[in-house]
Amino acid sequence: MESVWLRDALKAESGTTITPLDGDLKVDVAIVGGGYTGLWTAIELKSRDPSLDVVIIERDICGAGGSGANAGHALPMWLQLPLLEQASDTESAMHIANASLQAIEDIRNISAEHDIDTQISATNTVWAATCEKQSSHWDEMLRLMEGFQVRSYQYLDKDAVREATGSDALIAGVVDTSSVLLHPGHLVRGLRRVALSKGVHIFEKTEMIKLGRSSPPTVTTPQGTVTAKKVVLGLYGWSLSIPELRSSAMVMYTDAAITKPIPKMLDELGIRGVSGFTDSRVFIEACRPTADDRMFWTKSGGWLPYGDRLDPIGEKPFRTEGELRDVLGAYHPGLRDVEIDGMWSGPIDRTKNGMPIFGRLPTCRDILFGYGYSGAGVVPSRVGSHILASLVQERDDQWTRSPLVSPLSRDFPPEPFRWIGGQIVKAAISHQDHRDHQGREVGPITRFWLQFKPGSYKPS
Ligand SMILES: Cc1cc2nc3c(=O)[nH]c(=O)nc-3n(C[C@H](O)[C@H](O)[C@H](O)COP(=O)(O)OP(=O)(O)OC[C@H]3O[C@@H](n4cnc5c(N)ncnc54)[C@H](O)[C@@H]3O)c2cc1C
Known part of the structure; x- marks a missing residue:
């Protein structure tokens, strides 16, 4: 079932057609995932170079993932500044933080220009x-x-x-x-409309069932294959289906x-x-x-x-x-x-530190990815679309040199240790919350497990 946000947004649309991929294609850029990451990246690429042939492959419909189901708190990335600075320098950190403020302006502007009912709050x-x-x-x-x-x-x-x-x-x-605050469903469906108007081809109800790490890379779907000069993975949590992305x-x-x-x-x-x-x-x-x-x-x-x-x-x-x-x-x-x-x-x-990661797959440099938003992707996905577009275009600029482009880590172990450890850390976090509300400290065993807790969008 879709979220109420997505239901609202779909209700406001009339005559939307869903086109699954049927056949083989050769394109410049194939984006897998029709959420904010995929759609903003497609829009950014077409704005930079309208001649690019860009397709989106989405397993369900655009907005069926986190982008149509979130809480709609659009938060600039100020709290991430210290970590961004630690990973680079003050100027690069401020560049990302200012870009996150601009992202909210971009949402306002694109909503006004394309009549998207984003319902941005006062x-x-x-x-x-x-x-x-x-x-x-x-x-x-x-x-x-x-x-x-x-x-x-x-x-x-x-x-x-x-x-x-x-x-x-x-x-x-x-x-x-x-x-x-905004309406996440109207935003994601509005971005879909904008992407289509810019000539992006969107194939929905089309699941990527295999990712070919060849040169050029390929995306195989049940009824076709897309061969692309660059593939962008905007898969959010479903990035864990990509073995290279699992440990980060x-x-x-x-x-x-x-x-x-x-x-x-x-x-x-x-x-x-x-x-x-x-x-x-x-x-x-x-x-x-x-x-x-x-x-x-x-x-x-x-x-x-x-x-x-x-x-x-x-x-x-x-x-x-x-x-x-x-x-x-x-x-x-x-x-x-x-x-x-x-x-x-x-x-x-x-991710471990709560920061999203953007980069190239180590096994194929023509496959790019962006994920790990740690609960705050509404704004950073727009920031990330600049990074992904610059990576697609092989630019050497402030985006590709940004501290958010970082090597993949080995922060999380493989199964079954990940799940077992995760359950213990989860229990430790709940115990700490409970103790915090009693005004009491946690013991050394809980403290030990808390060091493995993943990040959220608020640095602790
Ligand atoms: C309940 C909830 C509340 C949240 N609240 C907030 C908030 O208030 N503020 C905030 O900033 N963030 C919030 N978030 C996080 C935010 O929603 C995400 O960070 C953001 O939507 C990520 O966008 P995305 O495009 O990367 O992912 P998604 O929107 O999930 O897009 C990924 C897409 O990939 C598709 N896909 C997956 N596998 C395949 C495949 N094999 N082939 C083809 N397609 C595939 C999925 O169907 C999905 O549509 C919240 C998330 C949740 C779940």
Whole structure:
């Protein structure tokens, strides 16, 4: 089943045709994956060189992956600045961070130009905490941001955080005034429309069943083959099906739920049009209103798949409906029993340090990849599209020399150790969250396992 976001977006389309690949093709660029990464890269390539022959191969329909199912928090990459600087220098780090701010402008501009109903909010996302122990890390971050002269964060005390989010459960927070909320489904389907208008050929219901690491590389599908000068893999969590990409990321699912439109209730509770927020747990909980007055919320740390056996976006979350209601109810007690319109669960592709990786496959330099968004791909996928386009064009520029182009790591072990270790680390993270809320420290065994925890988009 599709997410409610995707359902909304599909409903607004009329006469959309799905074309599966049937036959053999020779093209300049074949992009596998029709999400933000694939679509932005296709659009960027056609903008740079309209004569390029670009095709997208998508197993389902564009937006069926993370891009049509996420929470729509569009966050610039300020928090990644220290890590970016560590991997390169201040100028290169600032280049990426500024590009991430520009990415939000790009979303605004492309939406205005192509009439995409992205529903960009006037409010921002608050990074909040639910206990003292989890609120100290932003002091360090705010100090670091000062060093980069980034002034888009404002500290909110308990009253201010309640005023911004409408929740009494949050004890303090910082708001990134450059972040926005958007409708992920309209964005991804809008990008599909733009890509088509620029002459990109999109083959949906077409699964890549084999990747030929030959020169030139090939993408084999059930009813045809694409031979391309360059292949770009925008496969998100499904990148784990590519053996070379498996050891640099792990996947854990995040549960999501959305209410029916409840404008009257939000009004009565005084929370209509509030800001969205994420808490400070490692298994993040996040909540946001929508433009049509629903409440949408997520809880990460769900299903841990074995190997590359990832499900599509699933109708059935890892947690029960009651557990998900409790998550919303903890922040907005008056909404705990409100009518739910949809629930689903989707993968998060986490790298060890929480940074996405872009590059060339070591076994075939004409195959490029971008993945590992660690829960924050809405904005970085646009930044990554510049990098992937420059890699396709064999340029030597600020994009190809960026700190996000990095060698693949061996951070995550092969199965069965990955899954077994993952379950232990997952338990350690939950235990730490529990202890944090009791104001207590964890013991040495938990601390030992916590060193293996993967990154999220918030550096700890
Ligand atoms: C519940 C949830 C909440 C999230 N919230 C946020 C948020 O608030 N903010 C944020 O920035 N990020 C968030 N994310 C992450 C964000 O959604 C992703 O980082 C982003 O969508 C990645 O885009 P993508 O194009 O790389 O991947 P996708 O959109 O998943 O695209 C990959 C595509 O590849 C296709 N595919 C897979 N295998 C094959 C194959 N063999 N052949 C052909 N096609 C294939 C899939 O069907 C899919 O459509 C969230 C993710 C989830 C699941």
